[in-house]
Amino acid sequence: METFIVSVIFIVTVGSACIVAFSNNLVYSAFALIGTFLGVAGTFIYLNATFLGLVQLVVYAGGILVLIIFAVMLTSKINESSRSNPGANYKAVVPLVLLLVLLVGRILTRDVWTKDLSGMAHEPTITALGNLLLTDYLLPFELVSVVLLAAMIGAAVISRRKVKTQE
Amino acid sequence: MNNIESLKSYFSSEIVLILGLVVLIFLSLRRGHSDHKSMSPASSVVSVVTLFLAITAALSVNFTESQPLFHGMIALDPFGQFFKILIMGTTLVTVVFCTCSRDLENTPGPEFMAFLMALCLGLNVMCVSNNMLMMYLAVEMASLVSYIMAGYMTENKRSEEAGLKYVLYGGLASGVMIFGMSLLYGLTGSLDLVSIRQVVINNPPDQLILFLTFIMILTGLGYKMAIAPFHMWSPDVYEGAPLPVTAFLSVASKAAGFALTLRFLFVAFVATEVEGTWSAVSAIDWQMLVAVLSAVTMTVGNVLALQQLNIKRFLAYSSIAHAGYMLMAVAAQSGGGLEGVVFYFMVYFLMNLGAFLVAGVILNQRHTEDMRDYKGLVRQGASGLFLALTLSVFLFSLTGIPPFAGFIGKWYVFKAVINAGLLWLAVIGALNSVISLYFYVRLIKFMLVDSAEKNDTIERVPLRFASLISIFAALTLVFGLYFAPLVKWTQASVVMFR
Numbered sequence: 177m178e179t180f181i182v183s184v185i186f187i188v189t190v191g192s193a194c195i196v197a198f199s200n201n202l203v204y205s206a207f208a209l210i211g212t213f214l215g216v217a218g219t220f221i222y223l224n225a226t227f228l229g230l231v232q233l234v235v236y237a238g239g240i241l242v243l244i245i246f247a248v249m250l251t252s253k254i255n256e257s258s259r260s261n262p263g264a265n266y267k268a269v270v271p272l273v274l275l276l277v278l279l280v281g282r283i284l285t286r287d288v289w290t291k292d293l294s295g296m297a298h299e300p301t302i303t304a305l306g307n308l309l310l311t312d313y314l315l316p317f318e319l320v321s322v323v324l325l326a327a328m329i330g331a332a333v334i335s336r337r338k339v340k341t342q343e
Numbered sequence: 344m345n346n347i348e349s350l351k352s353y354f355s356s357e358i359v360l361i362l363g364l365v366v367l368i369f370l371s372l373r374r375g376h377s378d379h380k381s382m383s384p385a386s387s388v389v390s391v392v393t394l395f396l397a398i399t400a401a402l403s404v405n406f407t408e409s410q411p412l413f414h415g416m417i418a419l420d421p422f423g424q425f426f427k428i429l430i431m432g433t434t435l436v437t438v439v440f441c442t443c444s445r446d447l448e449n450t451p452g453p454e455f456m457a458f459l460m461a462l463c464l465g466l467n468v469m470c471v472s473n474n475m476l477m478m479y480l481a482v483e484m485a486s487l488v489s490y491i492m493a494g495y496m497t498e499n500k501r502s503e504e505a506g507l508k509y510v511l512y513g514g515l516a517s518g519v520m521i522f523g524m525s526l527l528y529g530l531t532g533s534l535d536l537v538s539i540r541q542v543v544i545n546n547p548p549d550q551l552i553l554f555l556t557f558i559m560i561l562t563g564l565g566y567k568m569a570i571a572p573f574h575m576w577s578p579d580v581y582e583g584a585p586l587p588v589t590a591f592l593s594v595a596s597k598a599a600g601f602a603l604t605l606r607f608l609f610v611a612f613v614a615t616e617v618e619g620t621w622s623a624v625s626a627i628d629w630q631m632l633v634a635v636l637s638a639v640t641m642t643v644g645n646v647l648a649l650q651q652l653n654i655k656r657f658l659a660y661s662s663i664a665h666a667g668y669m670l671m672a673v674a675a676q677s678g679g680g681l682e683g684v685v686f687y688f689m690v691y692f693l694m695n696l697g698a699f700l701v702a703g704v705i706l707n708q709r710h711t712e713d714m715r716d717y718k719g720l721v722r723q724g725a726s727g728l729f730l731a732l733t734l735s736v737f738l739f740s741l742t743g744i745p746p747f748a749g750f751i752g753k754w755y756v757f758k759a760v761i762n763a764g765l766l767w768l769a770v771i772g773a774l775n776s777v778i779s780l781y782f783y784v785r786l787i788k789f790m791l792v793d794s795a796e797k798n799d800t801i802e803r804v805p806l807r808f809a810s811l812i813s814i815f816a817a818l819t820l821v822f823g824l825y826f827a828p829l830v831k832w833t834q835a836s837v838v839m840f841r
Contacts, residue, residue, distance in 0.1 A: 286552065312416075316416065316477055319484065323465075325368075329368065330458065330490075
């Protein structure tokens, strides 16, 4: 049963990621992204990181994806965009990607990781996360807010059009 | 030390920066504040005051001993303090630079200053992070704001291109880095650099994976330092970004990248210290790796700088080459090498910012970035003479010719490398200095020997620029002859918490 669930999650995640990457239609790509996000959320929940899984759902599947779809749908002439370098480097990319997959596969399948998670109690992680965020990890938590503030104002400044004021 | 105690006395310069940032944001919301105004005086004044207070706060910290703050998130040590002051000093110069820069006309001023404060904060945190989470967060904070600032001239195609290229490279580099960090966490079970070292020394994890992890993290750090082969973004970004931003990135961003890398290498991956010389942990011999990276970086930087005729690209490649020289001192793995890096950064700050300031004046008046338009500068009025002579001082110093400060910097670096027994690296470094002589002197020849196609005089240089340029040029000369105080500060600054 477990293997079945894991393989379903895997197929959904990687399959839709492939569509995102290889589809020629941006709208398809945007919609396929939902599969990837759901798959990742599923992985988190399967690994007992319930809070992360929910955040993944709310923020990525619920927020960012909708934003992307809006952006794609509202952009005019989106399918008429011309590619300046159609498939230029496939010859170099394929072996490189294969190498990377082999390498990462080799890394992840080795039994060298320190944390043994088998004995961990299956309980929600939210309490522990909350406590850590307000004690040991308070500084990063607070700095993130400055990062987000700067990023938000930056996005506004970069994207706004100049309004012609009446002289 | 816990959060409240750390906040009380040791985090004050960062708090000042955050307060300045908030004030600047409110300034930008003022009623009647128009988009078309360039840098408004109020925002520059607020920034300058903020930075002054922040620098004073950083200087006033007393070190009885180095210690971790905020539950080990950041480290309080003279090493971090030095780089923080260097970065805030660069920010101060950049603020003045921004107040009259043609590139930043017609862009929202207070917001720009706010970004500058946020960037300064991010870089400050980078210099002191002692925990992989903080490292990543600081890198990300600095990068996000730099992307915005590189693409700040929204009406300019090249600036937009610079912003976008920066985002793509940066996104990839930080993705690789955080993947590496997650693997390192899996291997050692800790995010804290000090505890990582304990694990790596006492029960070394799988060597292959540790090595790959190390390379992955180094990719992200190398992108911040703009060293080869992770330098591809820098010429395009430096060329497209507004000139003050380019100047800032080439000094402050690089300095923070180096501070972070040094801390990562010398805290997490050194085993023992014998009389000021460290040895790398047995699992990873990073000395050879860094030495090769350094040789490649300076060669790439210098060889590619040979053909550049755009002053921004030229200085970009030259800054890559200088990163190579500094990396040479890192490879020495010794106290002398660390001193070399710190000393080099002090003189690099002077000569590189000085060169950028002169380029800024010429860009403002002539609207040109082409080095051929610098021909005959010395004969174009008193201001032309002033600019040509000071730029020559900076360029000679960048080449490393005595009696300028750049020579002393190089001398320290080479001394450390030779003491470490890396003779081949010293030879490559010397050859590279010879190559660099050609292109630096070519620009000097343009200015001093060649004659201009049309002879119009340079107008009076704004007082702010003139005084900054003369101070920098004077210091470049003075520190080339009398560098004892710098050496003293350098020796005090290499103490690192570990």
